[in-house]
Amino acid sequence: MNKLKWGVLSTANIGLEKVLPAIQKSENGVVYAIASRNDRTARDAASHLSIPVSYSSYQDLLDDPEVEAIYNPLPNHLHIEWTIKAMEAGKHVLCEKPLALKREDLLRLMKLRDRTGLTVSEAFMVRYHPQWLTARETVQEGHIGKLKNVQGFFSYFNDDKNNIRNIKEAGGGGIWDIGCYPVTTSRLIFDEEPLRVASILEYDPETGIDRMGTVMMEFPSGQASFSCSTQLVPYQKMHIFGTKGHLEVEIPFNAPPDKACRVFTSQGELYSKDYTPMDFPVCDQYTLQAESFVRTVRGEQVNHVPLEDALKNLKVLEAIFKAGKSGMWEDVE
Structure with a gap:
């Protein structure tokens, strides 16, 4: 080859x-x-x-x-x-x-x-990981009933003023760096675009970057919400709720390249341990992304994420910043 x-x-x-x-x-x-x-x-x-x-x-x-x-x-x-x-x-x-x-x-x-x-x-390497492709397929096949709600959290701690992620003029801040992940995965799971968003953003008084935010997104079929922060304990999780079941993506974004990943499914038995794990073999989502890109360059039909998707994600991020300033719901134009 x-x-x-x-x-x-x-x-x-x-x-x-x-x-x-x-x-x-x-x-x-x-x-x-x-x-x-x-x-x-x-x-x-x-x-x-x-x-x-x-x-x-x-x-x-x-x-x-x-x-x-x-x-x-x-x-x-x-x-x-x-x-x-x-x-x-x-x-x-x-x-x-x-x-x-x-x-x-x-x-x-x-x-x-x-x-x-x-x-x-x-x-967006997460778009190529089998755990997200399977989660989307599970939802589309109706295994959790009708999809109605997605919730997420993504955080790490970095208050170094000289770090590029904390330099406002360089495009630093939590929404650009990590808030974009629950946005793109919520869009992936709903398979549609949010109509409007609301957000609360907290800004670092020294660097001016958004260091913590909570966002709500209204989709045609349901709702999604997430919080993210660049100055909290490291943590990440995504929950997907339907009328009959629930999915939990254990390590949704920084999936390790040397350990198996799991997505848990539940049919809603509140007081019983009915979580069933779906185990995924060890893989590197960055490798899968690169291989998909090359196959696209070579003219093969693959799971390529085009620039049109980048534009749709950017429109949501723009609305999040606008809503954070206005304190009101803002349409995703």
């Missing part, structure tokens, strides 16, 4: 620790080159991960004709700029979420995709 050659923009931790090792395990891709603005940093990362080529310039990597696709884990505010530059260089792009912080930027990117025919995708 002719493996797709990936190039990586930056030595961001998520790339070095999670995504690049996952790509290297994939069946159809290889990490060919990595770039950093610091030559020593690029060479060290390449040596550590056995990457053949390193560059001290992002543009030099984009100009390499051997590179077929780009993985972009740059800070949020640089996603659009360097994704567009990569596409102008003729590269397919898998970009970390959020792909865009403004709707007009994402619309501009979609026009470029349509003109070039390149594959561009927002890196």
Whole structure:
């Protein structure tokens, strides 16, 4: 098999620790080159991960004709700029979420995709994990009755003012970083778009980023709610409620690549231990994401999440911020 050659923009931790090792395990891709603005940093990362080529310039990597696709884990505010530059260089792009912080930027990117025919995708790795695909299938097959409610929680603690996630101008904050996950998974499970949202957002007085938020979303078929925080004890869980049953996704977002995952099902016996686990074999959701991306590039029909979905998710996030300011329900336009 002719493996797709990936190039990586930056030595961001998520790339070095999670995504690049996952790509290297994939069946159809290889990490060919990595770039950093610091030559020593690029060479060290390449040596550590056995990457053949390193560059001290992002543009030099984009100009390499051997590179077929780009993985972009740059800070949020640089996603659009360097994704567009990569596409102008003729590269397919898998970009970390959020792909865009403004709707007009994402619309501009979609026009470029349509003109070039390149594959561009927002890196929501959870959309490729079997536990979420099975949870969605379980709901659609009616095993929990009629889906009516989804509830979630996602938190970690990071109050380092110099951390990129806490820099407002770089697109930091809880909703952009982790609130987007219960939004995209709620949309996935309902298989429809929310009509309106309400939110309460608490902002850090020093950094200005949203450090805690609680969100409600009204869907045509039901309701979803979640809380997220960047300054609480680490925790995550998603609950899916129907008229006859309940699903609990044990580790919904940071599914471990070396341990089996579980989704619990219940038929609502309140005082009995009627939880039945659905066990999923060990897998790496980042590997599955990369393999799906490559198959899409190669023209195969796979579970590819297109830019249209990124736009729908962004519209919800925009409404959440608007509702947090207005203190009222806001329509998802």
